[in-house]
Amino acid sequence: MPKNKKLSLLVCGGAGYIGSHMARMIAESGHDVTVFDNLSTGHMEALKWGKFIKGDLRNPNDVAKAFEDSNYDAVFHFSGLIVVSESVEKPFEYYDNNVTGTINLLEAMRANGVNKFVFSSTAAVYGDPVMDMITEDHPLKPLNPYGKSKLFVEEILQDYAVAYGLDSVCFRYFNAAGAHPDSLIGEAHKPETHLIPNILLSGIDDGRKLKIFGNDYPTPDGTCVRDYIHILDLCDAHLSAISYMENKEGAHVFNLGNGQGFSILEVIKASSEVMGNKIEFDYEPARAGDSPRLVADSSKAVRELKWQPKFNDLREMIETAYRWHKKPAY
Numbered sequence: 510m511p512k513n514k515k516l517s518l519l520v521c522g523g524a525g526y527i528g529s530h531m532a533r534m535i536a537e538s539g540h541d542v543t544v545f546d547n548l549s550t551g552h553m554e555a556l557k558w559g560k561f562i563k564g565d566l567r568n569p570n571d572v573a574k575a576f577e578d579s580n581y582d583a584v585f586h587f588s589g590l591i592v593v594s595e596s597v598e599k600p601f602e603y604y605d606n607n608v609t610g611t612i613n614l615l616e617a618m619r620a621n622g623v624n625k626f627v628f629s630s631t632a633a634v635y636g637d638p639v640m641d642m643i644t645e646d647h648p649l650k651p652l653n654p655y656g657k658s659k660l661f662v663e664e665i666l667q668d669y670a671v672a673y674g675l676d677s678v679c680f681r682y683f684n685a686a687g688a689h690p691d692s693l694i695g696e697a698h699k700p701e702t703h704l705i706p707n708i709l710l711s712g713i714d715d716g717r718k719l720k721i722f723g724n725d726y727p728t729p730d731g732t733c734v735r736d737y738i739h740i741l742d743l744c745d746a747h748l749s750a751i752s753y754m755e756n757k758e759g760a761h762v763f764n765l766g767n768g769q770g771f772s773i774l775e776v777i778k779a780s781s782e783v784m785g786n787k788i789e790f791d792y793e794p795a796r797a798g799d800s801p802r803l804v805a806d807s808s809k810a811v812r813e814l815k816w817q818p819k820f821n822d823l824r825e826m827i828e829t830a831y832r833w834h835k836k837p838a839y
C-alpha cells in the first residue's frame with residue numbers, strides 16, 4: 510500500500526463474506542471505500558464501512574452510477590457467483606454475472622480513467638491437480654462453468670493490459686476461512702455449502718448432522734484435502750497488490766493459500782477440539798467436480814508482494830469462525 514497516500518477504492522461485492530472484510534480493512538487503514546453490491550447474496554448488515562451504492566454489474570447504467578461522483582485509485586472485484594454445483598446447472602447465470610458483469614465493470618473503469626484492478630479468482634481454474642503443491646504455472650483446466658468463468662476473466666485481463674494499459678492482479682484463492690476476530694462480520698451464505706461453517710453449524714445444532722462428500726479419494730484418509738487461508742490474510746494480500754501495481758505494469762496472477770493441506774476428517778477433529786463438542790457425520794457420495802487435493806504453493810505472493818499469512822494454525826482460524834457462528838449478527 511503506498512505510504513502516506515489516502516486512496517479511494519471501490520469494492521464490488523462489498524456486502525459479501527470476503528468483500529465486507531475487505532471494505533472494513535480499507536476503512537481501518539485510513540482510506541476511502543465505496544461498496545457496490547446488488548445484495549443478491551450479500552448482507553445489508555455487513556455494510557458498516559464507507560459509502561454504499563446498490564446496483565448490479567450486469568446493468569451498465571448501474572455500473573456507471575458507481576463511478577459518477579468518485580475518482581477511484583483502484584477497483585476490487587468480489588461480486589462473483591461461487592457455488593460450483595450451481596454453475597453446472599445454471600451456466601448462463603455464471604457467465605452472465607461473472608464474465609459479462611466483469612466486462613461492464615472494466616468498461617466503466619476505462620471510461621473513467623481507472624486502471625488498477627484486483628480480481629478474485631480461484632483454485633478452481635486448475636481443475637484436477639497434477640502437482641502436490643500447486644504453482645501458478647500448473648495447467649489451467651477448470652472442471653466447471655464457475656472455474657471457467659474466472660479463467661475467462663483472467664484471460665480478458667491479459668488482453669486489457671496489452672491493449673488498454675489496465676494493470677491487474679488476479680488472486681487464485683484456495684479455501685477462504687474464518688471471520689474477523691471481533692465477530693462483527695463473518696461468513697453467512699444461504700444455503701451454506703462450505704465445509705468449516707457446516708461443521709460448526711452441526712456442532713452448534715445437534716439436529717444438523719454433517720455430510721461428508723466422499724471417503725474413497727486417493728488421500729491418506731480417503732477424504733478431500735484443502736488448503737485453508739484466513740479471510741484477513743486474504744484481504745492483506747489485496748492491499749499489498751495496490752502497492753505492487755504502482756511499480757509493475759501488466760496482468761499478474763498469484764495463488765493465495767497457506768501451503769498446508771488438511772483432510773475433511775482433520776478439519777472435523779480440529780473443529781471438535783475448538784468447540785469441545787463431538788461432531789456427528791454421515792458419509793455421502795462424492796460431490797461432482799471436487800478435486801481430491803488442492804494445496805497452494807504461494808511462494809510467488811510471499812516473494813513479490815512481501816505478503817505473509819499471519820494465521821498459520823487451523824485451530825486459530827476455526828476459533829474466529831466459531832465465535833461468529835455461535836452468535837451471527839446476520
Ligand code: UFG
Nearest residue numbers: 591631632633683702703704705707720721722733796799
Ligand atoms: N464438504 C463436505 N461437506 C460439506 C461441505 C463441504 O464434505 O458440508 C467437502 C467438499 O466436498 C470438499 C471440501 O469439503 O471436498 C471443501 O468444500 P468447500 O465447499 O468448503 O470448498 P471447495 O473446496 O469445494 O470450494 C472452495 C470455494 C470455491 C472454489 C473452490 C476452489 O468455496 O468457491 O474452493 O477449489 F471454487
